[in-house]
Amino acid sequence: MERVAIIGLGLIGTSIGLGLREWSAREKRDEHDRLHVVGFDVDLTQQQQAKRMKATDEMSWNMPSAVRDADLVIIATPVGAVREVFTTIGDQLKHGSVVTDTCSTKGQVMAWAKELLPTTTNFVGGHPMAGKTQSTEAAEATLFKGATWCVCPAVKASEAAVQTVLGLIAALDADAQFVDPVEHDGFVGGVSHLPFVLSSVLMNTVSAGPAWRDMKLLSASGFRDVSRLAAGSPEMYRDICQTNRESLLRWLDEFSTSLQDFRSLLASDDPAQVAALQSFFTHARDARADWATAERTDGGMLQDTEGELNKSSLGGQVGQMLFGGLARRRPSLSNGNGAGEKSRPERPDRS
Numbered sequence: 001m002e003r004v005a006i007i008g009l010g011l012i013g014t015s016i017g018l019g020l021r022e023w024s025a026r027e028k029r030d031e032h033d034r035l036h037v038v039g040f041d042v043d044l045t046q047q048q049q050a051k052r053m054k055a056t057d058e059m060s061w062n063m064p065s066a067v068r069d070a071d072l073v074i075i076a077t078p079v080g081a082v083r084e085v086f087t088t089i090g091d092q093l094k095h096g097s098v099v100t101d102t103c104s105t106k107g108q109v110m111a112w113a114k115e116l117l118p119t120t121t122n123f124v125g126g127h128p129m130a131g132k133t134q135s136t137e138a139a140e141a142t143l144f145k146g147a148t149w150c151v152c153p154a155v156k157a158s159e160a161a162v163q164t165v166l167g168l169i170a171a172l173d174a175d176a177q178f179v180d181p182v183e184h185d186g187f188v189g190g191v192s193h194l195p196f197v198l199s200s201v202l203m204n205t206v207s208a209g210p211a212w213r214d215m216k217l218l219s220a221s222g223f224r225d226v227s228r229l230a231a232g233s234p235e236m237y238r239d240i241c242q243t244n245r246e247s248l249l250r251w252l253d254e255f256s257t258s259l260q261d262f263r264s265l266l267a268s269d270d271p272a273q274v275a276a277l278q279s280f281f282t283h284a285r286d287a288r289a290d291w292a293t294a295e296r297t298d299g300g301m302l303q304d305t306e307g308e309l310n311k312s313s314l315g316g317q318v319g320q321m322l323f324g325g326l327a328r329r330r331p332s333l334s335n336g337n338g339a340g341e342k343s344r345p346e347r348p349d350r351s
Contacts (some may be wrong), residue, residue: 001032001036002071002072003036003072004020004036004039004040004071004073004074005039005066005067005070005072006039006076006085007040007073007075007076007077007085007089007210008040008057008076008078008102009041009046009049009061009076009078010046010076010136011132011135011139012076012102012128012131012143013039013041013050013077013102013138014046014136014139015141015143015144015351016076016144017039017050017055018055019055019141019142019144019172020035020037020168020171020174021033021035021037023035023171023172025295030273031063032211035129036060036067037055037056037057038056038058038066039051039059039060039066040059040060040061040062040063043129046136048072049136049137052182053139054249055139057164064088064089064092064097065092067089067093067097068094069094070094071094071097072099072100072164072168073098073099073100074101075100075101075102075103076101077244078236078239079104079233079236079240079305080243081122081239082101082103082109082112083116086113086117087116090116090118093117093194094121096120096121097121097122097124098111098121098122098124098164098165099117099121099124100123100124100126100165101127102126102127102128103127104192104236104240105184105185105188105243106152106181106184107182107184107185107244108180108186108241108243109125109243110125110152110154110181112344119156121264122154122157122160123153123154123157123161123166124154124157124161125151125153125181126205127147127152128147128148128167128172128174128186129147129149129150129152129192130143130147131221137221141255141262142261144169145172146173146174146300147174147216148174148175149174149176149177150177150179150184150187151165151166151169151176151178151179152176152178152192153165153178175296183190185247186245188247189244189247189248190251193241193247193257196229196232196237196254197237197241197248197252198255199226199227199230200229202226202227202230203227206218215350230255232249260302262280265277272313274305291303292305293305301321
């Protein structure tokens with residue numbers, strides 16, 4: 001039986017535990033589970049919540065004992081805590097063990113792993129592109145189903161260690177994607193970190209005005225959707241910004257340039273500029289539609305946009321016009337026998 005230690009039992013760590021325990025029970029050998037999952041969190045409230053949810057087989061009350069005999073150690077803490085975690089567990093790790101993480105930034109984490117973890121262990125960086133704004137209580141075994149899970153092996157990581165992490169990802173029904181750590185931080189700086197910064201800037205800007213008390217009574221779904229990320233953890237956001245500063249600064253510079261360009265269009269009464277204003281929104285709409293209708297290799301939607309695209313709305317009509325009905329296709333909610341399982345959508349005949 002393989003022993004897995006999860007350090008950090010927030011939404012991600014607890015969901016990993018739930019998913020691994022389900023997989024382990026499903027894949028029993030000789031009536032024995034395949035894995036024994038041990039959990040630890042410095043926050044006793046989170047640890048107790050994960051225990052009530054049965055996310056682990058046992059809880060450890062200190063970090064060194066949690067990892068001491070583990071074959072696989074998963075660091076699911078905020079990125080700002082990772083250096084201290086590596087320092088604490090370094091001399092307790094089992095010879096030949098595999099260490100991975102779930103942090104949103106990779107360059108700094110990889111550097112800390114190289115500096116602080118013993119050469120007798122293998123580090124394989126990871127980042128599941130899944131989550132919610134809620135914490136432990138919202139954890140679920142299926143959180144990672146269909147999600148992209150970035151994999152960044154250390155230079156000296158063994159092939160067996162990489163396969164171990166790929167096995168973890170497969171057990172959670174996620175899709176592994178190998179990526180260079182520097183590229184990873186540049187990519188997520190634009191599609192993950194910039195959005196929560198902009199959401200927070202929006203929230204701070206409009207709520208600072210003297211009319212906010214009356215304005216918020218008029219807010220609806222548009223404001224709700226754009227401001228949602230501002231509800232995330234301030235500590236987590238701070239740590240992400242600190243460990244991905246260079247990439248985020250570059251994206252902020254590009255965003256600022258685009259915003260100034262838009263301001264210039266808006267301030268002008270020149271008919272050509274008015275036409276350019278419409279082109280600005282057209283380009284954004286088409287780029288959004290292209291993103292929303294991207295497919296996985298199995299034919300399903302890469303993004304969770306099926307419900308959005310199938311609403312009777314202008315967005316749905318635009319998607320149909322642009323993509324010849326692709327936006328209408330979605331997985332069936334029934335397998336034909338009432339079981340309620342999702343089945344792969346049929347592809348139209350393209351011959």
